[in-house]
Amino acid sequence: MKAPDFDYVRVPTLAAAFKQLDSGDDVQLLAGGQSLLASLNLRLSQPQKLIDIAHIKGLAGITQGKGLIKIGALTRHCDIETSLLIREKLPLLSMAAPHIAHPAIRNRGTFGGSLALADPAAEWPACCVALNATVVAASRRGERRIAAAEFFQGLYTTALESDEIITSVEIPAPAKGAVAGFSELARRHGDYALVGLAAQGTLLKGRWNALNLVFFGVGDRPILAQAAAQKLMDGEGVKAAQDCIDAALNFSGDDVCSAETRLHLARVLLGRVLGTIKSNTA
């Protein structure tokens, strides 16, 4: 279908964007628009006005700071996919990027946009939780930092206030022995994952530390499998960790995949991802 009628304004600065957010209209921020335009075309959303923030300077790009990597909110998926800095420092993101939709979508969609939408089947939210990332949000009131684990609060729901805009994401630089693994199961390459897993931790002399196992596409937000990660950090095997992927994680079922099937597939994915990490570090 065609999108419903709405107004449009392209803002040159964050200050101009804040002013538009304050206007009291039913407004919606537009960055890459790769999810928003689809939802408008399907008439799932009918804002009065779109505020196009894509041309605000200084919100795109990947930089290395003291002890962290900073990814600007307007950085496109394709720029993360091809970044050598990301490949070297945060390989989890390099592994995840090719799974996001299709090349033409990755050429337009943005990192910040994906986080703000908080689609439970999306790759970036899970990666941010796995990497202990911090979302930086700005408003007229100033700037605040929100841990990724607290940022995602439910189905398409985040900790973002209505006057706030994500400006960047800060990700701690990897510690010694950092390893990452990523995989997802989808019916067709680029489709939403039935089950996905982002894993990040350190592995030194066969011992796991600070391991985050984050499943996505399985509930209303990225889900940390803490018990399974703890088994591995306690030195128990893959089987013991897989046995902890159980009903306590509250996976949800839908018309394409039951919760039981998702739990089974999550165990399979965990085995595969740990196997890949093991062979990569051997």
Place this chain on the structure above:
Amino acid sequence: MSTLYSIALEVNGLPVSGQVKARTHLIDFLRETLQLTGSHLGCEHGVCGACTIRMDGMAVRGCLTLAVQANGASIETIEGLTESGVIADLQQVFLTRNALQCGFCTPGMLVTCAELLDQNATPTRDEIRAAISGNYCRCTGYHAIVDAVETVAHDRQLKRAAS
């Protein structure tokens, strides 16, 4: 609402300006206002890939981009890519390898395949399949398209080696 917005952009190397509603998709502006009907419109929600065009040198979905967003941008459609000859070899091999039947997906498929070959001169068959996963073809079963892209990659390599 229903306000008209002035836009000025470059389409296939020529300056174009117009008045559009905010809700007008870039693909509809190209097809209906500029009569560039080579790019097709399929699903209108970013899934089928028939409307894939180039914006500022990159493949994008014409149905997931508003005409107002393209204000100031440079657009290339299948008409421009054909005239410039940059994908002539790809188009010829699509023909000889039967990589199209009805042709509805072909303009978008060519834009996607051209970008793949620009970024990866020697893609594997799996990489080709992943790259075209966002372009539906209901005729060929994709096999012939993968054959065509592989053939062009091979031919271009031979050409580079010879020059």
